[in-house]
Amino acid sequence: MARAVRWWVVTATVACVGVAIVYLPPRGEPAHKSLLAQFEAPTPYRLRVQALAAKWRAATLELQLLAYRERLRPELERRRARDIATPAVLFVGHDTLSQPARDLVAAALDTVWSRLRLGVTKISVGVVIQVGRPLVEPLGPSGAEGWTQTYLLPDSTDRTTCIALLPLSTIWGAGRSLVEPHPAFNATLVSFLQNGLGPCAYYAAFGAPGRSIARWMGVRRFDLALYPWWDRPPRDGPFDWLITSLDARKNPWFWLEAHRHPTTAVACLGGRAEACRSSVLAGSEASEPPPHIVSTSRWWQGQLLAGADRYFADAVRTIGRDRFHRFWNSEDPVDTALSTALRRPIGEWTREWQARLVPPIRLGPASRPSDTLLSLMLAAAALGFVAVTVARREVR
Amino acid sequence: MTARFRLLPVLLVMLAPRIAAQGDAWEREVRLHLSQAARRLHDTGYEPVPQSHAGALNTGESASFTVTLEAGATYVLTGVCDPDCDALELALYSPNGYEVEAARSSESAPIVQVAPRETGVYRVRVVMARCSTNPCRYSVAVFRKRQ
Numbered sequence: 001m002a003r004a005v006r007w008w009v010v011t012a013t014v015a016c017v018g019v020a021i022v023y024l025p026p027r028g029e030p031a032h033k034s035l036l037a038q039f040e041a042p043t044p045y046r047l048r049v050q051a052l053a054a055k056w057r058a059a060t061l062e063l064q065l066l067a068y069r070e071r072l073r074p075e076l077e078r079r080r081a082r083d084i085a086t087p088a089v090l091f092v093g094h095d096t097l098s099q100p101a102r103d104l105v106a107a108a109l110d111t112v113w114s115r116l117r118l119g120v121t122k123i124s125v126g127v128v129i130q131v132g133r134p135l136v137e138p139l140g141p142s143g144a145e146g147w148t149q150t151y152l153l154p155d156s157t158d159r160t161t162c163i164a165l166l167p168l169s170t171i172w173g174a175g176r177s178l179v180e181p182h183p184a185f186n187a188t189l190v191s192f193l194q195n196g197l198g199p200c201a202y203y204a205a206f207g208a209p210g211r212s213i214a215r216w217m218g219v220r221r222f223d224l225a226l227y228p229w230w231d232r233p234p235r236d237g238p239f240d241w242l243i244t245s246l247d248a249r250k251n252p253w254f255w256l257e258a259h260r261h262p263t264t265a266v267a268c269l270g271g272r273a274e275a276c277r278s279s280v281l282a283g284s285e286a287s288e289p290p291p292h293i294v295s296t297s298r299w300w301q302g303q304l305l306a307g308a309d310r311y312f313a314d315a316v317r318t319i320g321r322d323r324f325h326r327f328w329n330s331e332d333p334v335d336t337a338l339s340t341a342l343r344r345p346i347g348e349w350t351r352e353w354q355a356r357l358v359p360p361i362r363l364g365p366a367s368r369p370s371d372t373l374l375s376l377m378l379a380a381a382a383l384g385f386v387a388v389t390v391a392r393r394e395v396r
Numbered sequence: 397m398t399a400r401f402r403l404l405p406v407l408l409v410m411l412a413p414r415i416a417a418q419g420d421a422w423e424r425e426v427r428l429h430l431s432q433a434a435r436r437l438h439d440t441g442y443e444p445v446p447q448s449h450a451g452a453l454n455t456g457e458s459a460s461f462t463v464t465l466e467a468g469a470t471y472v473l474t475g476v477c478d479p480d481c482d483a484l485e486l487a488l489y490s491p492n493g494y495e496v497e498a499a500r501s502s503e504s505a506p507i508v509q510v511a512p513r514e515t516g517v518y519r520v521r522v523v524m525a526r527c528s529t530n531p532c533r534y535s536v537a538v539f540r541k542r543q
Binding site for chain 2: 080081083120122123124154159160206207208209210211325326329331
């Protein structure tokens with residue numbers, strides 16, 4: 001047997017063994033312990049258990065938030081009676097913060113409140129800072145939900161209070177500086193708190209949304225109103241690197257990021273106004289009642305619109321607070337209310353907003369002019385080479 | 397009993413500054429409007445009945461509560477709401493569920509006058525027809541004409 005053939009035989013055998021190891025679970029071992037178990041379809045029993053567990057987690061979280069609201073009630077009522085403008089703060093969680101650190105958090109919240117020009121508001125905000133792991137862990141120690149910002153929006157039992165639950169780690173992020181002996185005021189903490197106010201800041205600034213807008217926001221999990229950044233320039237916002245990653249000039253792999261979004265969002269990135277309109281109005285026909293509890297969606301799951309979390313903040317900055325206030329409280333259908341507030345077709349306004357945020361990407365089969373020129377030059381070179389070669393071989 | 401009722405509007409007016417210290421700015425505004433309405437109605441011969449109701453509603457939402465009304469007497473139900481409220485509606489339903497009287501004009505201070513034919517528990521329905529900044533605070537008070 002030739003030496004080369006032997007190598008081919010060895011390689012094929014090794015490949016077969018590899019495939020067998022990956023695909024065939026060892027005898028006696030349950031299938032779910034195999035490497036690919038996570039890709040296997042769950043059984044109906046497992047699905048039922050997961051659904052029950054999800055309901056239990058949701059109920060636990062709701063109870064927890066309602067308990068926090070009750071704990072904050074006396075302080076909130078005191079503030080209302082005395083026209084104190086800032087939110088009430090409650091510290092919970094496994095870890096504790098020193099009194100100077102707590103005072104610093106309260107001072108940072110005052111700064112944020114003042115920046116957002118939120119005076120005495122109709123809907124009061126209570127901020128629950130969960131330091132370290134939650135006291136009640138709905139998902140167990142490894143659960144990611146324990147670190148998700150969650151909001152208890154005003155409901156029929158209390159229409160004037162919005163609660164923001166902000167998990168704060170003392171190991172990383174904004175909370176790290178708070179466990180130092182002399183915690184100092186820093187921009188990271190202020191940004192964390194400003195982001196953390198989330199939809200509660202919109203409720204405080206503009207009241208509870210009209211019914212159609214509340215249903216629309218509920219379906220979208222308030223993705224357009226996640227960050228109250230109306231005091232900042234358009235590109236100066238949270239997670240700027242997400243926007244940078246969509247910029248073809250800065251990231252050659254931008255298309256990987258772009259195609260994590262739905263098709264309409266990608267088309268909107270490409271500058272198609274109708275797709276922008278569809279991305280913004282997705283969920284506007286919803287009829288189910290809006291949820292009272294909203295958890296921030298995970299950024300890696302993709303958004304219905306690229307950079308959606310700053311859409312309303314940019315709208316407030318562009319059209320002004322009064323017009324946004326009328327839109328937010330409007331009882332008109334969402335598309336009518338929004339286009340009236342923007343005073344332009346929604347698709348056009350959104351296309352321009354999207355282009356300001358991320359340079360439009362190229363869509364469709366069209367190639368770039370530079371690529372076309374290079375191809376033509378290569379083709380011409382090839383033709384020239386052939387022509388010269390043919391001319392040399394010509395028999396006279 | 398009548399003498400005691402006669403004192404109530406006066407008490408309301410006297411206590412208004414103290415009452416105003418409770419609740420937020422919008423609640424205080426509503427209480428102020430209510431005490432003004434009580435004063436006006438007192439001048440026209442009405443006494444407050446301690447069956448008032450207060451709350452907060454978003455645009456398009458409604459709330460209900462019950463009042464006991466006596467046959468032969470004349471009552472006035474008045475609603476007031478905070479400055480963000482543009483239209484508040486009131487409707488009164490008899491014990492058997494029929495609408496007796498309603499005020500559905502686009503006003504922020506609706507008034508319903510009624511002389512019930514039978515004594516019983518009536519239902520009052522309050523609708524926040526228009527509120528420019530949700531939620532809007534409101535209060536509804538019941539007054540009875542002096543005999």
